[in-house]
Amino acid sequence: MVSHESRSEPPRYVDRAETVSADDVLPPVEAPTVRFLLQLFFVPLVIVVVIVVIWSGFSWVVQSTSDPADLVREIRALNDASWQKAYTLGDMLRNPEFHALREDRALASELARVLEQEVSAGQFDEQRVQLRVYLCRALGEFRIVEGAGALVAAARADRDPSELVVRRCAMEGLAVLAANIGAERLRDAPGVLDAVMEVSRERSSDDTAAERDALRATAAFLLGVLGGDPALHRLARLMDDAHANTRYNAATGLARHGDPRCERVLLEMLDPTNASAVEHEPTEETKERKRSDVLGAAISAAARYAQAAPNADLSRLREAVARLRADDLPKNIRNQALEADRFLSPSSH
Structure with missing residues (x-):
């Protein structure tokens, strides 16, 4: 985002028509008055005191909201500010300064209980939905498995269209948790793989088609992170979604694990004229951005596949990536394609 700074006007030059002496412009010397002394000393002192008070108050507020136990109590109060406290706590968990919190089992368990209770309560007003959203995001930041069960419950709750955003955030929270604790450990946690499989079978309906498509795509991404034979077999089915x-996330997930079934859709993604990639984009600008994103993801996936399956036949993928070095494509795509050639060329295997 480009910021537009306000520009102060340059000082104006005043042209003197005639030369004047100091005696003409300086007032006679007088003893300082009480009013003058008040203006000189008291008013600046008041300003300094006000600034100190404001800063002290601000520091107190920051410190008062930096205690995780206080934040959890305010979250449990279920008032208008609860979702904001959940947001603040999520930010703390992402902050390296509070890295120890990410292994706090008591904190994770307490947040998980709140999320489970909120899911069971089934309140669909905006603030309660937002609370569940930010609880899902916070639970994903831990480096312990305690929050997985609550995220599974949130991912499965499908009683109202407003919950679709919560379900997607729960899936995203599980994906972040997998990165933090290890995919295998999360995959073995009770209910996780079954829940992700269920979500990957979501069928779109007329009024919530876009949201359910996005939810299914998120599930495909998470299956690729989790891995394992059941997940890979499901991803192979999702290649025809x-x-x-959803297709693209399925292909990149298979590529991550060196599964040759990824090739067909990766070749689709590597085609810069692929209309499916930009089908629902509203403007030319968003189409170009989406096309670039898909090409970049496909190049990365092809390179990852080459590393995971060094004995695979990479000839078609190599040719498709080589075509992306053409001059009419964005520079970042050309550079990425050139870099990927290190992994795709026969000399690298």
Whole structure:
């Protein structure tokens, strides 16, 4: 985002018509008055005191909201500010300064209980939905498995269209948790793989088609992170999904694990004229951005596949990536394609 700074006007030059002496412009010397002394000393002192008070108050507020136990109590109060406290706690968990919190089992368990209670309560007003969203995001930041069960419960709750965003955030929270604690450990946690499989079978309906497509695509991504034979078999099925992002996440997930079934859709993604990639984009600008994103993801996936399956036949992928070094494509795509050639060329195997 480009910031537009306000520009102060340059000082104006005043042209003197005639030369004047100091005696003409300086007032006669007088003893300082009480009013003058008040202006000189008291008013600046008041300003300094006000600034100190404001800063002290601000520091107190920051310190008062930096205690995780206080934040959890305010979250449990279920008032208008609860979702904001959950947001603040999530930010703390992402902050390296509070890295020890990410292994706090008591804190994770308490947040998980709140999320489970909120899911069971089934309140669909905006603030309660937002609370569940930010609890899902916070639980994903831990480096312990305690929050997985609550995230599974949130991912499965499908009683109202407003919950679709919560379900997607729960899936995203599980993906972040997998990165933090290890995919195998999360995959073995009770209910996780079954829940992700269920979500990957979401069928779109007319009024919530876009949201359910996005949810299914998120599930495909998470299956690729989790790995394992059941997940890979499901990803192979999702390669035929009508929703492009779901297909693409399935292909990149298979590529991550060196599964040759990824090739067909990766070749689709590597085609810069691929209309499916930009089918629902509203403007030319967003189409170009989406096309660039898909090409970049496909190049990365092809390189990752080459590393995971060094004995695979990479000839078609290598040719498709080589074509992306053409001059009419964005520079970042050309550079990425050139870099990927290190992994795809026969000399690297």
